Amino acid sequence: MAVYTDITEDDLKRFLTEYDVGELTSYKGIAEGVENSNFLLHTTRDPLILTLYxxxxxxxxxxxxxxxxxHLSAKGLSCPLPLPRRDGQLLGELSGRPAALISFLEGMWLRKPEARxxxxxxRALAEMHLAGEGFEIVRPNALSLEGWKTLWAKSADRADEVETGLQDEVTAELEYLEAHWPKDLPAGVIHADLFQDNVFFLGDNLSGLIDFYFACNDLLAYDVAICLNAWCFEKDGSYNVTKGSAMLDGYASVRPLSPDEVAALPVLARGSALRFFLTRLYDWLTTPAGALVVKKDPLEYLRKLRFHRQVRSATEYGLSA
Ligand SMILES: Nc1ncnc2c1ncn2[C@@H]1O[C@H](COP(=O)(O)OP(=O)(O)OP(=O)(O)O)[C@@H](O)[C@H]1O
Ligand SMILES: N[C@@H](CCO)C(=O)O
Structure with missing residues (x-):
């Protein structure tokens, strides 16, 4: 459960006086997510999400x-909106942490997504990429090559505790990625964490995207690779080419990938698998036993990385010729 910072009712009520959101009627911590503390608030008006960063x-x-x-919401993308305080600021402070109130998005995330x-x-990822155009603030990706090296330096010594031989394998992978990482592909604002728990559906219809807290400026096709990793593998570790094909077709129906982006997909998928392996490994090694969060398995991403290493061309991901 991801509530790292607890709040008291008195502090919350004081925090809410800064906003025009009605009276608090109830609140509870949300048991999902691993990054921030989230609470669901009911008020005499609309339900809200409170996030402590x-x-x-x-x-x-x-x-x-x-x-x-x-910006994305103004461009018509369905995503939560931060609520302004009475003084116009979007950010406040609660229990010593930066905190924001965000509109509640209807829908549920899918435990068992299918190709459709x-x-x-x-499609939604490509729409987000187009909607991100014109957003003026720039944020380089802190979790690209340099960030991976920093994370790895903190975990490498203990990596063989998780699996023998990991230290050598990951060091070699980082060297490969550094030598082969593409530089001249189309770039823009990417979500960078569009996993299943960050996409809401109402029935079979996608109702919106949440959790933009890894968003940054990077290669658009890298975001596609992140989604292939997050959505198109089965629990047994096998890649589902039907899902991959559907994902890539949906994307291309809004924003066709260039031949260079297509050619780069295998290396981008390796980098993306390594990125999630590294954050998971770091958390695995550093989260204290008994912390109220479900740790994610780093080896799931190591297996994906090994799969991508033997992919020779993007057609193996299900790309239509
Ligand atoms: N705007 C929203 N509307 C409705 N529910 C939300 C909203 N924001 C967050 N939630 C709920 O809170 C949960 C955790 O939110 P979020 O994914 O932002 O947390 P996180 O700690 O950043 O997680 P992650 O591990 O995905 O990075 C979501 O799965 C969802 O149930
Ligand atoms: N989506 C990430 C967690 C949030 O960064 C993962 O599954 O490792």
């Missing part, structure tokens, strides 16, 4: 994240 979110980045949600849902996700 935790360790991996830099306060200096919050204007980017909150401003991006406003992957198509919707591909």
């Amino acid at each position: 935790e360790k991996r979110v830099e306060k200096a980045d919050l204007p980017f994240f909150l401003g991006l949600m406003q 849902h992957c198509r919707e996700v591909g």
Whole structure:
């Protein structure tokens, strides 16, 4: 459960006096997510989400994240909107953490997505990429090559505790990615964490995207690779080419990938798998036993990485010729 910072009712009520949101009637911590502390608030008006920003979110980045949600929403993308305080600010402080109130998005995330849902996700990702155009704040991706090296330096010594041989394998992978990472592909604002728990559906219809707290400027096709990793593998570790094909078709129906982007997909998918392996590994090694959060398995992403290593061309992901 991701409630790292607890709040008291008195503090919350004081925090809410800064907003025009009605009276608080109830609140509870949300048991999902691993990054920030989230609470669901019921008021005499609309339900709201309260987010307290935790360790991996830099306060200096919050204007980017909150401003991006406003920008995307104004462009017609369905995503939560940060609510302004009476003084116009989007950010306040609660229990010693930066905190924001966000509109509640209707829908549920899918535990067992099918190919048709992957198509919707591909389409929504491309719509987000187009809607991000013109957003003026820039945030380089803190979790690209340099960030991976920093994370790895903190975990490498203990990596073989998780699986023997990991230290050598990951060091070699980082060297490969550094030598082969594409540089001249189309770039823009990417979501960078569009996993199943960040896409809401109402029935079979995608109702919106949430959790923009890894969003940044990077290669658009890297975001596609993140989604292939997050959505198109089965629990047994196998890649589902039908889902991959649907995801890529959905994306291309809004924003066709260039031949260079297509050619780069295998290396981008390796990088994306390594990124989630590294954050999971770091959390695995550092989260204290008994913390109220469900740790995610780093080895799931190591297996995906090994799969991508033997992919020779993007057609293996299901790309139509
Ligand atoms: N705007 C919203 N509307 C409705 N529910 C929301 C909203 N924002 C967050 N939630 C709920 O809170 C949960 C956790 O939110 P979120 O994914 O932003 O947290 P996180 O800690 O950043 O998680 P992650 O592990 O995905 O990075 C979501 O799965 C959803 O149930
Ligand atoms: N989506 C990430 C967690 C949030 O960064 C993962 O599954 O590792």
